[in-house]
Amino acid sequence: MSAAEEAYIRWEDGRLVLIDQTRLPGEKRFLVLDTVEDVFEAIRKLRVRGAPAIGVAAAYGLVIGVQEAPETSAEAFLKRLAEQKAYLASARPTAVNLFWALERMEKRAQALRDHSVPEIKRALLDEAMAIQAEDQATCRAIGEHGLSLLKDGMGVLTHCNTGKLATAGIGTAVAPIYLAKARGMHIRVFADETRPLLQGARLTAWELKEAGVDVTLITDNMAAMVMQRGWVELVIVGADRIARNGDVANKIGTYGVALSARAHGIPFYVAAPRSTIDLDTAAGEDIVIEERDAEEVVTCHGCRIAPVGVKVYNPAFDVTPHALVTGIITEKGIVHPPYEENLPKLFDAD
Secondary structure, three states, X not given: OOOOOOOOEEEEOOEEEEEOHHHOOXXXXXXXXXXXXXXXXXXXXXXXXXXXXXXXXXXXXXXHHOOOOOOOOHHHHHHHHHHHHHHHHOOXXXXXXXXXXXXXHHHHHHHXXXXXXXXXXHHHHHHHHHHHHHHHHHHHHHHHHHHOOOOOOOEEEEOOOOOHHHOOOOOOOOHHHHHHHHOOOOOEEEEEOXXXXXXXXXXXXXXXXXXXXXXXXXXXXXXXXXXXXXXXXXXXXXXXXXXXXXXXXXXXXXXXXXXXXXXXXXXXXXXXXXXXXXXXXXXXXXXXXXXOOOHHHHEEOOEEOOOOOOOXXXXXXXXXXXXXXXXXXXXXXXXXXXXXXXXXXXXXXX
């Protein structure tokens, strides 16, 4: 299996297998998870990250969490399911796909409450597999729609990791780049390193290099200069949650990239599946922003880079106002402003 075809998250023999992203780029190591605690830890510790991948992992985590549940009573089983769902949902607060996948799994189980517990268990595994398969198809559809924005020889800047590592498929924001390469186009990618956990340097640069994509790694504070020099003609980033008005929560630093893109007249697009759009959240100010441990900022790969005792602010995400977003690329097409009017239309057929 080539680097372009390899799956980084999969279900094998009743266990969840995924690549440990915290080990990249130095070590390509797959984890075999067979307890719900393992899955929780993998999500919490960023061994699996990226909103779609988190959703897929959580769905399988719920399957694992109820495998040993008693089968004598559907009511007792559903209670256990709700407990495991709440546990997994507490792993991370911002990525809406985590909650979306868990809600979908519980809804499937509730619809079968009159069936036997073994039947419900089988249905839950089917649902998790469906979530994974749908994400693969969604990624390709996002790539096809985003491909319409690319031209041969174009320079594209991206932030954090939104590729195969972040999804069950070929990614979101970099999906168009994979398809462009497959069709003979040359796209030059500039990848922000993405402090403090360096997802751009450790993951995006590694993944694109593995796939043979022309990628140049830059530090976060170089993005504006690269734009100023005319090397970037398009910015595409991912999202962890999109509010009804089009405000976008994404990896910390995205807001600054959007401001720089606006200052240089460069289109700024967000690529995300419909499951990342949260119509129940009116605006970005209503999105809970995860704050992470200070150690992520004061150390870098085990080396201390700041004085002991210094105060630290470490939000994992920021919110880019919808006014800075040129368009949102989904599996159903590219949505343009006004987002409050146009985003709900994506769900009309449902």
